[in-house]
Amino acid sequence: MGLNGLYLNEIEEVVNKYGEQKYRAKQIFDFLHLQKRTDIENSNLPQKLKIELKENEKIEDVKILEEFSSKKDDTKKLLFELEDSNIVEGVLMNYKHGYSQCISTQVGCRMGCVFCASTKEGLIRNLTAAEMLMQVYEVEKKYGITVSNVILMGSGEPLDNYDEVIKFLKLLHDEKGKNMSYRNMTISTCGIADKIYSLVDENLPITLAISLHTTNNMSRDSLMPINKKYNIEKVVEACKYYSENSKNRITFEYTLISGKNDSDKNARELKEVLRGLNSHINLIPLNPIEEYSEEKPSHREVEIFKKKLEGLLLNVTIRRELGSDINAACGQLRRDYKRGGNSGVCSRNQ
Numbered sequence: 191m192g193l194n195g196l197y198l199n200e201i202e203e204v205v206n207k208y209g210e211q212k213y214r215a216k217q218i219f220d221f222l223h224l225q226k227r228t229d230i231e232n233s234n235l236p237q238k239l240k241i242e243l244k245e246n247e248k249i250e251d252v253k254i255l256e257e258f259s260s261k262k263d264d265t266k267k268l269l270f271e272l273e274d275s276n277i278v279e280g281v282l283m284n285y286k287h288g289y290s291q292c293i294s295t296q297v298g299c300r301m302g303c304v305f306c307a308s309t310k311e312g313l314i315r316n317l318t319a320a321e322m323l324m325q326v327y328e329v330e331k332k333y334g335i336t337v338s339n340v341i342l343m344g345s346g347e348p349l350d351n352y353d354e355v356i357k358f359l360k361l362l363h364d365e366k367g368k369n370m371s372y373r374n375m376t377i378s379t380c381g382i383a384d385k386i387y388s389l390v391d392e393n394l395p396i397t398l399a400i401s402l403h404t405t406n407n408m409s410r411d412s413l414m415p416i417n418k419k420y421n422i423e424k425v426v427e428a429c430k431y432y433s434e435n436s437k438n439r440i441t442f443e444y445t446l447i448s449g450k451n452d453s454d455k456n457a458r459e460l461k462e463v464l465r466g467l468n469s470h471i472n473l474i475p476l477n478p479i480e481e482y483s484e485e486k487p488s489h490r491e492v493e494i495f496k497k498k499l500e501g502l503l504l505n506v507t508i509r510r511e512l513g514s515d516i517n518a519a520c521g522q523l524r525r526d527y528k529r530g531g532n533s534g535v536c537s538r539n540q
């Protein structure tokens with residue numbers, strides 16, 4: 191495990207191993223998390239310790255490989271290269287309230303959602319907490335900005351990499367490091383109900399978003415295989431428990447597919463599914479991928495479905511299509527890059 195994926199007390203154990211005093215651990219922690227650097231050989235540590243760390247300890251690095259900038263807004267889609275040459279992607283969005291970054295938690299994903307490019311090759315590996323942190327740090331360094339929100343919605347199912355994700359969020363929250371509020375962190379999950387209960391036990395007031403996408407088990411079974419294990423009722427029950435304990439409203443992401451999940455019946459079913467739950471629906475117009483070429487709804491269709499839900503007194507917003515001129519959906523950039531193609535707008539080529 192990399193030094194940059196360790197809590198301060200764990201770094202204290204490392205320096206103790208080399209016969210150094212405790213305050214050296216704080217120096218290392220500052221170097222990694224305040225200066226956001228990985229070149230420990232250039233730190234102010236004693237030469238002997240630098241050599242020992244360099245020879246015996248790992249510091250995980252992540253590089254920004256490509257940047258795709260939207261010409262319509264300030265959104266950037268990014269490809270990150272990991273040390274083993276695996277590639278993950280992320281998105282940086284500039285909102286009035288600050289920068290939000292979408293983070294990947296796994297290379298690939300084993301959840302098999304039919305509309306998602308990230309899962310087409312299955313799960314390749316989990317990311318470490320350090321690799322997740324470095325996605326944020328590299329972006330902050332490259333653009334000279336402060337990322338104020340993170341959303342775990344890039345490739346991978348965050349709750350399928352539970353321990354490293356929790357460590358990443360705790361390190362991000364650490365007041366000695368980046369000191370980000372848990373309220374500014376969102377975990378987006380396909381609905382691994384058992385892990386939602388575990389999250390309650392962590393007692394971290396993180397925002398929870400559920401990828402729901404349809405309103406009954408028969409159709410969700412065909413879109414998202416996880417539904418066969420944790421059906422809609424089980425997920426909603428876990429969400430109620432999470433919401434009651436965290437006092438947080440739960441977001442439900444609903445990808446709107448023209449003619450498939452936008453009927454009056456869907457609206458009524460959604461009302462039933464969310465009954466009694468402090469919830470908010472985020473409508474996302476489908477971004478078709480090669481393997482799932484269902485129809486993207488028109489703006490009018492999205493507005494009509496929104497009105498249907500509002501008529502049933504549900505809280506609903508339409509997700510702003512930031513960076514809509516860049517190949518957008520999760521996993522598409524990485525897949526295109528690996529194929530040697532590029533359907534995005536690469537800033538280097540402009």
Ligand code: SF4
Pocket residue numbers: 299300301302303306307308309344345346347379380401520
């Ligand atoms: S939508 Fe999320 S959970 Fe489903 S396959 Fe894609 S990355 Fe995995």
